[in-house]
Amino acid sequence: MSETVNAIAFAVLALATVGGSAGMLASRNVVHAAYWLLEVCVATAGLYFLLDADYVAVVQLLIYAGALAILLIFTIMLTLRERADAVRPRDFSWPGLALAATFFALVTVAVVGWTPGAVTMPDVAPGIVEFGEKLFAPSGWAIQFEIASLVLTAALVAAVMWTKEGDE
Amino acid sequence: MSGVGLEAFLILGGALFALGLYGAVTKRGAVQVLMSLELMSVAIGINLIAFSRFRSPEDMTGWFFTVFTMVISAAEVGLGLALILAIYRRSRTSEVTGLSELKG
Numbered sequence: 001m002s003e004t005v006n007a008i009a010f011a012v013l014a015l016a017t018v019g020g021s022a023g024m025l026a027s028r029n030v031v032h033a034a035y036w037l038l039e040v041c042v043a044t045a046g047l048y049f050l051l052d053a054d055y056v057a058v059v060q061l062l063i064y065a066g067a068l069a070i071l072l073i074f075t076i077m078l079t080l081r082e083r084a085d086a087v088r089p090r091d092f093s094w095p096g097l098a099l100a101a102t103f104f105a106l107v108t109v110a111v112v113g114w115t116p117g118a119v120t121m122p123d124v125a126p127g128i129v130e131f132g133e134k135l136f137a138p139s140g141w142a143i144q145f146e147i148a149s150l151v152l153t154a155a156l157v158a159a160v161m162w163t164k165e166g167d168e
Numbered sequence: 169m170s171g172v173g174l175e176a177f178l179i180l181g182g183a184l185f186a187l188g189l190y191g192a193v194t195k196r197g198a199v200q201v202l203m204s205l206e207l208m209s210v211a212i213g214i215n216l217i218a219f220s221r222f223r224s225p226e227d228m229t230g231w232f233f234t235v236f237t238m239v240i241s242a243a244e245v246g247l248g249l250a251l252i253l254a255i256y257r258r259s260r261t262s263e264v265t266g267l268s269e270l271k272g
Contacts, residue, residue, distance in 0.1 A: 021207055037203050040184075088200075099189065099190070104182055
């Protein structure tokens with residue numbers, strides 16, 4: 001038998017992600033916006049669970065909801081001189097809105113006109129064991145994995161270099 | 169039980185990306201611009217995982233692409249926030265509109 005995605009669970013999670021994004025954009029307080037982003041990331045992890053991507057969901061929770069939210073909140077704390085600085089004017093621009101609306105309309109037209117038609121998912125749902133085997137196979141993704149670790153090391157060194165004291 | 173198909177996930181990803189795009193071009197605070205970029209990266213992840221699950225789950229290409237996207241965006245946010253801190257120490261502002269020193 002082939003599987004389908006539960007419509008109710010999808011509706012709840014989609015509402016959570018889109019509503020959280022709107023809340024992030026609408027909130028005038030930067031700290032509240034950071035918490036809305038955290039909510040969006042957790043709901044996205046739920047969507048990954050719906051799509052049988054357990055490992056990616058857990059990584060999403062660890063990296064986005066854990067590390068990234070903390071990094072954001074620390075930066076907000078370090079760049080505020082007093083509590084009132086967290087409240088910003090509500091930025092609004094018609095060109096920006098028109099750009100985003102045009103993009104969304106184009107995507108929707110393209111997706112609806114494309115009609116892949118399949119509501120059911122294929123039966124195969126490989127797990128974390130297959131993921132690890134493919135990741136570290138020499139003919140698989142091993143080189144990309146090493147390059148990703150190089151990128152992270154370079155970013156870490158550069159971030160430390162930029163933020164160190166004494167080079168005003 | 170009724171189910172939702174690939175289109176629903178793609179449209180959701182498009183909506184999230186559009187919201188992130190709006191924030192990235194509209195917001196003035198540098199931290200808020202970075203948060204909007206994160207939103208766009210999350211939308212890309214939803215699209216990749218949905219395509220992978222509905223089209224060819226046995227290859228797991230979407231998993232790998234999403235994990236590498238997360239690595240890149242983690243590096244990007246780390247660098248961006250370090251840059252914001254450095255700029256803040258120099259010029260006491262974290263507004264994007266305040267960074268026009270090199271403008272001709």
